[in-house]
Amino acid sequence: MDSTFISNLLLATVRMAVPLIFIATAELYSERAGMVNIGLEGLAAIGSLVGFLMCFITGSAWIGILCGALAGILVNMIYAFATVTLCANHTVYGMAINIFAPALASFINRVYFGAGSQLNQIKLMDTVNIPGLKDIPIIGPLLFNQTPMVYLAFVLVIFTSIFFNRTKAGLNYKSVGEHPKAAATLGIPVIRIKYLSCVICGALAGIGGAYLTTCYSNTFTEGNIAGRGFIGLAAVIFGRWNAVGVMLACLFFGFCDALQIRLQVMSIGIPYQFFQMIPYVATIIVLSILGGKKSGPAAKGQPYRSEER
Amino acid sequence: MKIKNLSGLIVPLLSILLAFLIGAIIMAALGANPAEAFQYLIKGSFGTINALGNTFNKATPLIFTGLCACFAYKCGVFNLGGEGQFLMGAMTACVVALLLGEKGIEGPFVCLLCLVLGTIAGGIWGFIPGILKITRGQNEMIISIMLNYVATLFMGVIYTNWMRDASVPQTLQIPQADRLARIFPKLRFTWGFAIAVAVGILMWIFLFKTAPGFKIRAVGYNMTASRFNGFPVMKLMFLSFIVSGAIAGLGGAAELMGTQFRLINGFGAGYGFDGVAMALIGQLNPIATIFVAIFFAALRVGSTSMQAATGVPTSVSDIIQALVIIFTVAGLALVKLPEFEAFRLRLVSGRRKA
Numbered sequence: 001m002d003s004t005f006i007s008n009l010l011l012a013t014v015r016m017a018v019p020l021i022f023i024a025t026a027e028l029y030s031e032r033a034g035m036v037n038i039g040l041e042g043l044a045a046i047g048s049l050v051g052f053l054m055c056f057i058t059g060s061a062w063i064g065i066l067c068g069a070l071a072g073i074l075v076n077m078i079y080a081f082a083t084v085t086l087c088a089n090h091t092v093y094g095m096a097i098n099i100f101a102p103a104l105a106s107f108i109n110r111v112y113f114g115a116g117s118q119l120n121q122i123k124l125m126d127t128v129n130i131p132g133l134k135d136i137p138i139i140g141p142l143l144f145n146q147t148p149m150v151y152l153a154f155v156l157v158i159f160t161s162i163f164f165n166r167t168k169a170g171l172n173y174k175s176v177g178e179h180p181k182a183a184a185t186l187g188i189p190v191i192r193i194k195y196l197s198c199v200i201c202g203a204l205a206g207i208g209g210a211y212l213t214t215c216y217s218n219t220f221t222e223g224n225i226a227g228r229g230f231i232g233l234a235a236v237i238f239g240r241w242n243a244v245g246v247m248l249a250c251l252f253f254g255f256c257d258a259l260q261i262r263l264q265v266m267s268i269g270i271p272y273q274f275f276q277m278i279p280y281v282a283t284i285i286v287l288s289i290l291g292g293k294k295s296g297p298a299a300k301g302q303p304y305r306s307e308e309r
Numbered sequence: 310m311k312i313k314n315l316s317g318l319i320v321p322l323l324s325i326l327l328a329f330l331i332g333a334i335i336m337a338a339l340g341a342n343p344a345e346a347f348q349y350l351i352k353g354s355f356g357t358i359n360a361l362g363n364t365f366n367k368a369t370p371l372i373f374t375g376l377c378a379c380f381a382y383k384c385g386v387f388n389l390g391g392e393g394q395f396l397m398g399a400m401t402a403c404v405v406a407l408l409l410g411e412k413g414i415e416g417p418f419v420c421l422l423c424l425v426l427g428t429i430a431g432g433i434w435g436f437i438p439g440i441l442k443i444t445r446g447q448n449e450m451i452i453s454i455m456l457n458y459v460a461t462l463f464m465g466v467i468y469t470n471w472m473r474d475a476s477v478p479q480t481l482q483i484p485q486a487d488r489l490a491r492i493f494p495k496l497r498f499t500w501g502f503a504i505a506v507a508v509g510i511l512m513w514i515f516l517f518k519t520a521p522g523f524k525i526r527a528v529g530y531n532m533t534a535s536r537f538n539g540f541p542v543m544k545l546m547f548l549s550f551i552v553s554g555a556i557a558g559l560g561g562a563a564e565l566m567g568t569q570f571r572l573i574n575g576f577g578a579g580y581g582f583d584g585v586a587m588a589l590i591g592q593l594n595p596i597a598t599i600f601v602a603i604f605f606a607a608l609r610v611g612s613t614s615m616q617a618a619t620g621v622p623t624s625v626s627d628i629i630q631a632l633v634i635i636f637t638v639a640g641l642a643l644v645k646l647p648e649f650e651a652f653r654l655r656l657v658s659g660r661r662k663a
Contacts, residue, residue: 078639081639088642091450095387095389095589099631100634100635106624107625110622110624111339111622227454231455233451271466271469271471273462273470277459280458281459284452284455
């Protein structure tokens, strides 16, 4: 338990938390407009594959991230159309996305690379350090020697927090999730905001997935999201629908993930799978301790029909 | 009322047609002849009596996980943990059979014991999200998904560590005498298929012909009304989670005792979500779920011979299945819209005038 162990652990915590922050913030934007989207796992899967593929073709991780976001938006538009326009059940349709998107991702992967695709690797996104600040012990490398995506994740959290709590647009946005009919009588374009929320959600979840292939591991494997979509959902509940709270929850889950990797390396003799269980078990325990106080946007998961006013 | 029931059949059929159309376009884009590919697909799944046997064999676990999802949804709870419950059943069956086998105890009795213990193990794995749902008000979807990963990893511990077959990361095969017998010796499907169909029929009778079944459906249909009527809503949800898990557990045990015989990497992977898809396309009707499962099993079995003959990758069948669910769920929502009802009425009255 020396200082390099701790600083490595913290470094890994931040890296593991970043995809969760993108995915959980995606859900936050969605639920704030009343859209409960449990299809995050699928959105991240397609973002992950498209991000990897485009990075493989173009050699640029940035293009990969961008295309991952676009893929997330495209797939989430199916969800948006079905749930907003056709009033399909959010949970059921989110599940449909969870089945559809990973199947699409693995199909594209198999068709493009053929069998044995595990060998294809890409160059990860470079880290960008901030001179001077990165030499501060422990927190220097932790905060100021990371890929730009890490900085972006934290900028996103700050922006989201200000947007929802300090701006009129943010309050209007939230009103759609709390009481869409009241919002509509005030002239807020409810349907448009619901669609917008799905665009943001798709993009962020896609970026979260693309981060995994372009910034974390340099290859795509089926099932690489490994439940992060659902842990992201848990993080939104844990963080009480508040951007900073959600970030802290993601850091906690990221810490569990980082810890299990370190423990795996250190402990010989104990089957490594027990350590891999840590993030999942932690999610269950945290949610159970937290209890199910009814909270979050009041009208989440409910269909909205403008004619019924 | 009749039209409503009819749309429940027409929407999935149209969705399947549309999905196959897109599948054909994909095949053509990959340079294959769709007509030829579909021919091999059908021949490989229903064409011969052997192929039919393979299809039923493949359908067995899908029916179990489909019924598992179906039962919980009927009571308004979302059990996404079918895969974990399936695996717990399979693991229990495998470990019990191997341990008894070491002591020289084997035979049909062990097979029965394994099936029962597998069912109980699945029920316990369904108990956890159930109890957290009713006591802590927790989101049962997240909990049950997390338990899937725990179960998969635990299975990894068994086949890579505790009961590893020498250098290969898998367990030994369970003794010959323990295995579920085939119904027809020449065909690959076992009594597991018969059990699956029986469970489906029993579930249909229970849900639609008995008083407790009615209560469960009532909770799923309108929880508030059920509570006002004095139904024990929480208890019913909890019980339905356990039963749902038990069905998946039985499925896992049957799959292990009848088809796989050992735990190995990838055992049961994806069956949980597949089951959800079957239940949703079957619109939570147990009998319909059985047919949907057989249909998609046929698609998978047939896609193997399609790949061998035409080079179209088997994952086309996954895409088609995924498209069917996307279209079906959206289509069922569409026909419920008042606008659609108005459109349909206009269509009917227009025809009457003419």
